[in-house]
Amino acid sequence: MxxxxxxxxxxxxxxxxxVSIIERGLRVFDRVIVAIAINIRKEPLFxxxxxxxxxxxxFGKERVEIDTFEGLLVDYAAERGVSVxxxxxxxxxxxxxxxxxxxxxxxxxxxxxxxxxxxxERDFYVSSSLVKEVASFxxxxxxxxxxxxxxxxxxxxxxxxxEE
Ligand code: PNS
Numbered sequence: 001m002x003x004x005x006x007x008x009x010x011x012x013x014x015x016x017x018x019v020s021i022i023e024r025g026l027r028v029f030d031r032v033i034v035a036i037a038i039n040i041r042k043e044p045l046f047x048x049x050x051x052x053x054x055x056x057x058x059f060g061k062e063r064v065e066i067d068t069f070e071g072l073l074v075d076y077a078a079e080r081g082v083s084v085x086x087x088x089x090x091x092x093x094x095x096x097x098x099x100x101x102x103x104x105x106x107x108x109x110x111x112x113x114x115x116x117x118x119x120x121e122r123d124f125y126v127s128s129s130l131v132k133e134v135a136s137f138x139x140x141x142x143x144x145x146x147x148x149x150x151x152x153x154x155x156x157x158x159x160x161x162x163e164e
Contacts, residue, residue: 002031
């Protein structure tokens with residue numbers, strides 16, 4: 001039976017930290033479903049279509065599926081018949097939040113397990129929110145996100161800054 005994991009997140013935008021987790025996830029799992037959360041409480045910078053496109057440009061269709069989900073992650077996982085959630089762990093600061101989520105998810109559905117992968121040292125301080133903040137002030141995010149994401153960030157913020 002093919003081993004499949006769901007890698008959920010906001011991916012707003014995809015960073016090299018995410019890319020590394022997906023690549024390494026593919027060494028352990030046959031397939032990875034990258035599941036973009038539709039979060040009505042968060043105002044994203046990139047649309048779902050843009051975020052999906054970033055992931056698609058980085059990964060082929062064979063072993064990486066891109067999907068979206070709304071509502072509870074465990075419900076989505078059950079719907080997809082997948083019992084493993086993959087998450088990356090960066091610094092200690094991630095730990096409490098991730099532990100809370102993993103425990104809550106287990107409480108909601110104990111047939112679903114969360115598997116953590118340590119982020120590479122290089123990506124330890126990389127987060128989508130920091131990337132957006134740096135890019136919004138014209139800072140360089142080269143090497144932190146894929147080149148096409150960097151390009152789109154530059155375009156996005158030059159549009160926004162011109163509008164103001
Ligand atoms: O990339 P992020 O923003 O850290 O991802 C967080 C995400 C989307 C995985 C998390 O917020 C989530 O699972 N949201 C779906 C709603 C849900 O199931 N909430 C309960 C989790 S304890």
